[in-house]
Amino acid sequence: MNSLTWILAVLFVTPAASYFIHVDANEEQCFFDRLTSGTKMGLMFEVAEGGFLDIDVKITGPDNKEIYKGERESSGKFTFAAHMDGVYTYCFGNKMSTMTPKAVMFTVEITEPHQQAPGAAANQDAADNAKLEEMVRELSSALMSVKHEQEYMEVRERVHRNINENTNSRVVMWAAFEAFVLVGMTVGQIFYLKRFFEVRTMV
Amino acid sequence: MKTIIALGFLSLVVAQDPPGTAPTAAEILAENINGQTVHEFRGYYKREHSLIKPYTGSGADIPNWNIIGSTFVSSNQIRLTADEQSKAGALWNTQPVWSRDWELQVSFKVTGSTGDLFGDGMAIWYTSEPNILGPVFGGKDYFRGLAVFLDTYSNHNGPHQHGHPFISAMVSDGSLHYDHDKDGTHTQLGGENTGCTAKFRNKDHDTQVLIRYVGDTLSIFSDIENKGIWNLCMSVNNVQLPTGYYIGVSAATGDLSDAHDVVSLKMFEQEFAHVERVGEADRRNVVPHAQFTASPRDHTDDARPSSLGWGGTIALVIVGVIVLVGGLGFGFVYFQKKNERQRKRFY
Numbered sequence: 302m303n304s305l306t307w308i309l310a311v312l313f314v315t316p317a318a319s320y321f322i323h324v325d326a327n328e329e330q331c332f333f334d335r336l337t338s339g340t341k342m343g344l345m346f347e348v349a350e351g352g353f354l355d356i357d358v359k360i361t362g363p364d365n366k367e368i369y370k371g372e373r374e375s376s377g378k379f380t381f382a383a384h385m386d387g388v389y390t391y392c393f394g395n396k397m398s399t400m401t402p403k404a405v406m407f408t409v410e411i412t413e414p415h416q417q418a419p420g421a422a423a424n425q426d427a428a429d430n431a432k433l434e435e436m437v438r439e440l441s442s443a444l445m446s447v448k449h450e451q452e453y454m455e456v457r458e459r460v461h462r463n464i465n466e467n468t469n470s471r472v473v474m475w476a477a478f479e480a481f482v483l484v485g486m487t488v489g490q491i492f493y494l495k496r497f498f499e500v501r502t503m504v
Numbered sequence: 505m506k507t508i509i510a511l512g513f514l515s516l517v518v519a520q521d522p523p524g525t526a527p528t529a530a531e532i533l534a535e536n537i538n539g540q541t542v543h544e545f546r547g548y549y550k551r552e553h554s555l556i557k558p559y560t561g562s563g564a565d566i567p568n569w570n571i572i573g574s575t576f577v578s579s580n581q582i583r584l585t586a587d588e589q590s591k592a593g594a595l596w597n598t599q600p601v602w603s604r605d606w607e608l609q610v611s612f613k614v615t616g617s618t619g620d621l622f623g624d625g626m627a628i629w630y631t632s633e634p635n636i637l638g639p640v641f642g643g644k645d646y647f648r649g650l651a652v653f654l655d656t657y658s659n660h661n662g663p664h665q666h667g668h669p670f671i672s673a674m675v676s677d678g679s680l681h682y683d684h685d686k687d688g689t690h691t692q693l694g695g696e697n698t699g700c701t702a703k704f705r706n707k708d709h710d711t712q713v714l715i716r717y718v719g720d721t722l723s724i725f726s727d728i729e730n731k732g733i734w735n736l737c738m739s740v741n742n743v744q745l746p747t748g749y750y751i752g753v754s755a756a757t758g759d760l761s762d763a764h765d766v767v768s769l770k771m772f773e774q775e776f777a778h779v780e781r782v783g784e785a786d787r788r789n790v791v792p793h794a795q796f797t798a799s800p801r802d803h804t805d806d807a808r809p810s811s812l813g814w815g816g817t818i819a820l821v822i823v824g825v826i827v828l829v830g831g832l833g834f835g836f837v838y839f840q841k842k843n844e845r846q847r848k849r850f851y
Contacts, residue, residue, distance in 0.1 A: 339572075341571065343560070366588075368576060369576060369578075377578070377579065378558070378560055378578070378579055379576065379577060379578050380559075380560055380566065380571065380576075380577035381571070381574075381575065381576045381577065382571050382572055382573065382575060384573060384574060
C-alpha cells in the first residue's frame with residue numbers, strides 16, 4: 302500500500318513559502334491550502350535530485366475535481382483562481398520509481414483578491430496614502446518575486462553543478478585510464494623490442 | 505406605362521445602392537490587410553494590454569491581467585476551460601484601453617476529444633464592466649461595448665443557415681440580450697449574414713484572429729490554416745465605441761465541452777486622422793452604437809418536436825392502455841380455456 306502523507310503546508314496568514322521535500326519511491330505527498338473564492342494561487346516546483354528529475358503533479362479542488370494533472374514533469378509554474386471556498390490539494394507522486402527517492406522544491410504563492418477601497422478619496426492626504434500603499438504593495442510583490450527567482454536559480458545552480466562535477470570526474474578518470482594504458486603500452490613495446498636484440502651465442 | 509416602368513427601374517436602382525456608397529478610408533485600409541502577412545506589425549505595441557508567453561513574468565501572478573473562473577495558467581497556454589462540462593473561465597485586462605483606434609491580435613486554440621459534439625465557444629470582449637462571469641460564453645449578458653464571438657456550437661438550424669464554428673460580433677449599449685438559442689443572430693453586428701465560418705477547432709497549430717477598430721470601422725480577420733496571411737472575415741463601418749473600456753477573453757462549456765486556450769494577445773495602437781466635430785474629441789462618454797445591425801426579431805421558441813399536443817398524447821395513452829388491457833384479457837381467456845381442455849382430456 303502506498304503511504305499517503307498529509308502535511309499542513311501553508312497557513313492562511315502566510316501568503317508565500319518555499320519547501321524542500323523528499324518523496325520516496327512509490328510514495329505520494331500531498332499538501333493543501335484553504336482558499337476563499339476569488340483568491341489566486343500560484344504553484345512553482347522544481348525537482349532537485351533523484352533519477353531523471355521527474356515527478357507527477359496533481360492539483361485537486363474542494364469538490365474533488367482535478368484542476369491539473371501532469372506526469373513526469375521536471376519543473377512547472379501554474380496559476381489558477383479558486384472557484385469556491387475550501388481546501389485545495391496539490392500532490393507530488395513518485396510512483397513511477399521503484400528505488401529512487403526524489404527531492405522537490407516548491408513554492409506556493411497566494412494572492413488575496415484586491416480589496417478596492419469603497420468610494421473616492423476624501424482628500425489629498427488620503428489619495429496620497431492610497432497611492433503610497435499601492436506602490437509599497439507592488440514593491441513587496443516584486444521583492445518576493447526576486448526572492449523566488451533566486452531560490453529557483455539556486456536549485457538550478459546546484460543541479461547543474463552536480464552534473465558538471467559528475468562530468469568532470471568522469472573525464473578525469475578517463476584521462477587517468479588513458480595515461481595508464483599509454484604507460485603500459487610503452488613498457489610493453491620496450492620489452493618486446495628488447496627481445497629482438499638478444500643474441501644467443503652458440504658454443 | 506413607360507413612365508411606370510421607368511419609375512420602377514429607378515426605384516430598383518436606388519434600392520440596390522446601400523447607404524454610403526463610397527468606401528471610407530478606414531475600409532480601404534482594412535481591405536489592404538486582406539492577404540497580408542500576420543507577422544507585420546502595424547502601429548504602436550501596447551505592452552500593458554498584451555500577453556505573451558511565459559505570461560507570469562518572474563512571479564506567479566500575471567501582470568496587468570486578472571484570471572477568474574476555471575482559468576488555469578501554465579507555461580505554454582492559458583486554459584480558460586478544460587475539456588469538462590459546465591465550466592466558465594475568463595481573462596481580463598486590468599488597464600482600460602485609452603486608444604481611439606486599435607488592433608487586437610488573439611492567438612487561441614480550441615481542442616476536444618469528442619468527434620462531433622462539442623461546445624460552446626469563446627468570446628473576445630471590449631466592455632465597460634470587466635471581471636464578471638456570465639452566460640454569454642463566460643461573459644456578462646446585457647454588456648456595454650463590443651463582443652466578438654467564436655461560436656463552435658450551432659444552437660439553431662434555421663434562418664441564419666451558416667456553418668459553425670462561426671465568427672461574429674455584437675455591439676451593445678447595455679440593453680441588448682444575446683439570444684443563445686438563435687446563436688446571437690438577432691443582435692449581430694452588420695446583420696445576420698455578416699461573419700464567417702472558420703474551422704478553427706482541433707488544429708495542430710495555433711489559430712489567430714485580428715480585431716481591428718480604426719476609423720469607426722470594425723474589421724475582423726482570421727488565419728486558421730497557419731498560412732501566415734490574414735483573411736477578411738467581416739468589415740462593418742459606422743461603429744461607435746468609446747475609449748476607457750477593458751479587453752477580455754472568456755470561454756464556457758455546457759453539456760458539451762471543449763478545451764479553450766488562449767496562447768497570446770497583442771494590442772497595437774493605430775494612427776488615424778479623424779475629422780473631429782464639436783463635442784467628439786472626448787470619446788470616453790460615447791454610447792456604444794452600431795448603425796448596421798440585424799433587424800430586430802422577436803424571440804420565438806423553437807417548434808416542439810411532437811405535433812400531437814396534449815390531446816393527442818392523452819388519446820395515444822388511452823389507446824395504448826386499451827390495447828394492453830385487451831392483450832391481457834385475451835391471454836387470460838386463452839389460458840383458462842386451455843386449462844379446461846386439459847381437464848376434459850384427463851376426465
